[in-house]
Each structure stands twice: as structure tokens, then as C-alpha cells.
Amino acid sequence: MELDTIIHATQSAVARNDWKTASGIVNALPYPDIASVLGHLSAEAALQLLRRCQHDKQSIIFGYMAPRIQSEMAQLMSRSELTALFEKMEHDERADLYNRLSEEERQSILPGLAHAEREDIRTLASYKEGTIGSIMTSAYVSLHDDLTVAQALERIRLEAPDAETIYQIYIVDKQRHLKGTVSLRELMLANPNAVLRDIMVTDVLHARADEDQSEAANQIARYDLLALPIVDDKQRIVGIVTHDDALDVSREESTEDQMRLGAVSTVGSGLNISLKDASIAVLYRMRVFWLVILVFGNIFSGAGIAHFEELIESMVALVFFLPLLVDSGGNAGSQSATLMVRALATGDVRARDWFSMLGKEITVALLLGLSMAAAVSIIGFYRGGPDIALVVALTMIVIVIVGSVIGMSLPFLLTRFKLDPASASAPLITSICDGVGVLIYFNIANILLEMPTV
Structure with missing residues (x-):
């Protein structure tokens, strides 16, 4: 039976207050699946079903649950129940839960724990989020x-x-x-x-x-x-x-890098929040910052176009190729940035390798530019004749090379200043390449078509 079907059956049983059926469904599942099913219920219903699981299973199932659900369920538990759960949880998981509790809740459970366990929780919980200490466990031999x-x-x-x-x-x-x-x-x-x-x-x-x-x-x-x-x-x-904690870290780091590459803020958003369960306010906060910043960045593209108004008026055919050309530069830059961010993250490339990578990137970009120029020149010839074909072909080559170099270099620059190279997001690269591409295009057109700028 598929998990979605099991979740629906459990929800139906809970809605009928048929706790025996609901309990029978979840207790037949592996621990991670039980946690997933409980995560689709209200905190009250999830706690009711968790209590109906075997006592030695409860802490394991609870450990698989999302942090938000854990916190909500912890608030509904009695002091003795929460204390008993803490005693059986994995050391690193209970330290994480401890950090999410209120000060009042922390003080209520600590007296019920043995001295060694209290000190262990305090020690593990004291490490700064994002450090190795915050994910390690003290349960070793x-x-x-x-x-x-x-x-x-x-x-x-x-x-x-x-x-x-x-x-x-x-x-x-x-x-x-x-x-x-x-x-x-x-x-x-x-x-x-x-x-x-x-x-x-x-x-x-x-x-x-x-x-x-x-x-x-x-x-x-x-x-x-x-x-x-x-x-x-x-x-x-x-x-x-x-190794399982390391896998979780790798998954979290990968998620964070993907968000940054998409210009989605991770500050205060909570990487463990399900997109389906996230509120409108959370989704808004995750996306608004970079979009507003990039609005002002795109003003430079508009200023570049305005500067060449007379050139555009006298050769309207140039406008047809503007989106095609500047988008190609942004696309090439985004590809290059994605490859370089990944290489820097895995250690395959170091900051000192920029110069050697630059020559390789320019060569690849030149080949890409020539291929794309061959295709666009045919359209240019059809739309505006040989002069326009030459302008768009040459512009395509230069824009692809410049975009690729920008996309490759920005992650290196961020790394040099101790910043996350993934901050070189695709929308940021595209916005920069758009502005630069406009200037390249119209300057090349102005020179080759021998029309003076304003």
C-alpha cells in the first residue's frame, strides 16, 4: 500500500475517533513511515497515536519527526512524559529538541533527569548552530x-x-x-x-x-x-x-545551496519546512528580499537601452534580437556559476585555481559563442540583412564569453571574501549579464553600423 493511501486511511480513522484502527495502521509501518504519517495529523492526534505505540518505539519515532511537529507535540506533553521521552532519545536529537523548548519547559524537565544526562544535554546544546558540536552525539564507546x-x-x-x-x-x-x-x-x-x-x-x-x-x-x-x-x-x-548525521548535513547544505542559487533567502525560513506546509508569510519572506534587490539592479539595463534610443529608432530590427542576446549571456553565466559553485563546494576547485580555470572557461565560452552565433546569424540575415547578421553574431560571441567569465568569477570572488559561493545566484548572474549585455550589444551595433550615439 502506498504511503499516501496509508496517510488518508489514518486521517479517516482519526476523524471517526477510531483510535484502534488508526493505531493498528501506523504500528505496522517502519519507524520513518510512522513519523511521516503522524506528521500529516494535528499535534494532538499525533500525540494520541504516539502514546499508543510501544514505549521503546516512541523515542525512535519521535526522532524521525520534523522539528516543528516535535516542538508542537512537546508543548502538549506532561512534564513526566516529556522527561521520559528525553531519557530515551538519541543524545544529539534531544539536544536539538532542548534548544527548541522555551526556558520554562527546559527548567521543568531537567530536574527529572539524572545529573549526567543534564550535563550531557547542556553541553551538546551549548554548541553554536552550524558547528560540528551541534550535530555530534556523546553516545560512543x-x-x-x-x-x-x-x-x-x-x-x-x-x-x-x-x-x-x-x-x-x-x-x-x-x-x-x-x-x-x-x-x-x-x-x-x-x-x-x-x-x-x-x-x-x-x-x-x-x-x-x-x-x-x-x-x-x-x-x-x-x-x-x-x-x-x-x-x-x-x-x-x-x-x-x-554517517547518517553527515548525510543529513549534506542534504541540508545541498538544499541551502539550491535555494541560494535560486536567489531564495534561507535566513529565518527554516530549511526543514515543507513547501506544502509552509505559510504564505514564510514563502513571501524567503523570496521578497532578492527580488526587490534585483528590481533595482535591472534599472541599469533600462538605462543602457535609454542611452541608445536614437540608434534603436533608426534600426528597429535591433530590438528583435535584444532579449535573445542578453538572455543567452545570462544563461551562459548561470551555467558557469552552477558548475563552479558545485566544484568549490566539493573541494574539486580551490580559490587559487581561478586563473587556470579562466583560460579553460574562455575557450569553452568561445566555442559555445561561435555555435550560438552561427544559429543567430541566419535569423539576423533574414530579419535585417548582412549588417544585422554580423552585429548579432559578433555580439553573441562577446556576450557569451563575458557572461561565462562573470558567472565563473563571482563564486571565486565570494569565496575570497569568506562568503558562501552559492550566493552567486542564477537571478543575480542574469541581472548582471543583462546590464552588461545591453551595453555590449548596442556599442557593437553603433560601431559596425556607424551610427553616432546620443
Whole structure:
């Protein structure tokens, strides 16, 4: 049965107050699907169904739910219920929820938690949003290097129920400095009497908690890691980032880049908000800023056209090709910017590579311009004769080259000033290329057709 059909059936059962049927439907589903179904209900109905799930399942299902739904449901829970949920949630997920609660709600649940759990939540919740610390978990297994393999396996059995992953074990000293790592597979194959310091890997990939979260995602993807240990400024291990959290970060970063490339604001919009569920006010705020800015940017295109009014009046055929030419420059620039933003984001290209990439981009743009000029010159000859054909063909070549160079260079420029290269959005590139394209077109026409400007 498709998920949409299941959602509709659950909604119908809830509308009839048939909680037994609704509960039977959702309890037969995998955890992520249960969360998805509950997300299509009101917070009150979702909480009613969550309570009808097995107790050991509730925290897992809750963790899959969207942040907005989590916050709404948390406000409806009793103090004891919310406290019990916090105790069972994954460490990083409950820290995220803690940050979304009001101060009053935070103070109501903390006394019900054990001291170690309170400190763990406060520590994880203290890291700035967007840093590695804000996505890491403290549920990992760490051992001292003087243990034998047999002792280590016994300790792992005791700690495994509370750990998010046990496939990689982190070796620390008494001050919790990260000294090495060993995999569970290596422990199972090792001599039971071997000491951990003799079999551990000492060259450990790691990241700092105050670094950007994309750094952890990049390392995990690059080296195919199940988890990445995170240390503080004194090289003490404070948590790990698992591969599933890294995937979430990559997805979030990709979404943010796509929004910026489309000149859609991400500030205050909430990247996890469903487009279908987003309010009109949120959608308006996401789009209005750049559109208003670009309105004023397009004034330069109008000023360029106004400057060549007499040229246009005496050769009306030029107007026919204006949208075609300036749009081609914007399209070429947007393509170039998209490729370069992606290359910079993945580390394939660095800021220092601009000069070497410039020559390659000009060559490609020249070939593209020649191909497009061949096509447009035929139309130019038909509409205005050989003179117009020459003007539009030459303009097409120059505009495509200039647009491509602008599109390629702007992400590099933003990177140079420590800004997100994805801010070189397609609408921004198009607006710049439109203004520049107008000036190129009419100046070339003015020179070749030997008509004086005003």
C-alpha cells in the first residue's frame, strides 16, 4: 500500500475517533513511515497515536519527526512524559529538541533527569548552530589503552545498549585525550590477551567541535567513515558524528545551496519546512528580499537601452534580437556559476585555481559563442540583412564569453571574501549579464553600423 493511501486511511480513522484502527495502521509501518504519517495529523492526534505505540518505539519515532511537529507535540506533553521521552532519545536529537523548548519547559524537565544526562544535554546544546558540536552525539564507546582485548569486549557489552554505534572504539587516556581507534572487527579477531595500545591505530582522522559541520560531512564522505571522532581545543574527545548525521548535513547544505542559487533567502525560513506546509508569510519572506534587490539592479539595463534610443529608432530590427542576446549571456553565466559553485563546494576547485580555470572557461565560452552565433546569424540575415547578421553574431560571441567569465568569477570572488559561493545566484548572474549585455550589444551595433550615439 502506498504511503499516501496509508496517510488518508489514518486521517479517516482519526476523524471517526477510531483510535484502534488508526493505531493498528501506523504500528505496522517502519519507524520513518510512522513519523511521516503522524506528521500529516494535528499535534494532538499525533500525540494520541504516539502514546499508543510501544514505549521503546516512541523515542525512535519521535526522532524521525520534523522539528516543528516535535516542538508542537512537546508543548502538549506532561512534564513526566516529556522527561521520559528525553531519557530515551538519541543524545544529539534531544539536544536539538532542548534548544527548541522555551526556558520554562527546559527548567521543568531537567530536574527529572539524572545529573549526567543534564550535563550531557547542556553541553551538546551549548554548541553554536552550524558547528560540528551541534550535530555530534556523546553516545560512543571509549576505552583506556591499557585494557586487554578480552576486557575491552566485556566493557563494550556493558556500554553497547547506550551507544549509537559500537563498530569503532575510541582509545583515550585518563584525561580523555584521543590516542587511537580500533574497530570491533579487529577486536574480535585479535588475541584476547593483546593490549589495546599494541593493536590500535594511532593516526586517527578527527575534527574539532567548533568547526563548520560541513567539514565533518566532507571527511566522512571522502574517507568512507562510519563515524568521525570530535575533539575540543585540547584534543580531548567530546563526541562523534555518525554517517547518517553527515548525510543529513549534506542534504541540508545541498538544499541551502539550491535555494541560494535560486536567489531564495534561507535566513529565518527554516530549511526543514515543507513547501506544502509552509505559510504564505514564510514563502513571501524567503523570496521578497532578492527580488526587490534585483528590481533595482535591472534599472541599469533600462538605462543602457535609454542611452541608445536614437540608434534603436533608426534600426528597429535591433530590438528583435535584444532579449535573445542578453538572455543567452545570462544563461551562459548561470551555467558557469552552477558548475563552479558545485566544484568549490566539493573541494574539486580551490580559490587559487581561478586563473587556470579562466583560460579553460574562455575557450569553452568561445566555442559555445561561435555555435550560438552561427544559429543567430541566419535569423539576423533574414530579419535585417548582412549588417544585422554580423552585429548579432559578433555580439553573441562577446556576450557569451563575458557572461561565462562573470558567472565563473563571482563564486571565486565570494569565496575570497569568506562568503558562501552559492550566493552567486542564477537571478543575480542574469541581472548582471543583462546590464552588461545591453551595453555590449548596442556599442557593437553603433560601431559596425556607424551610427553616432546620443
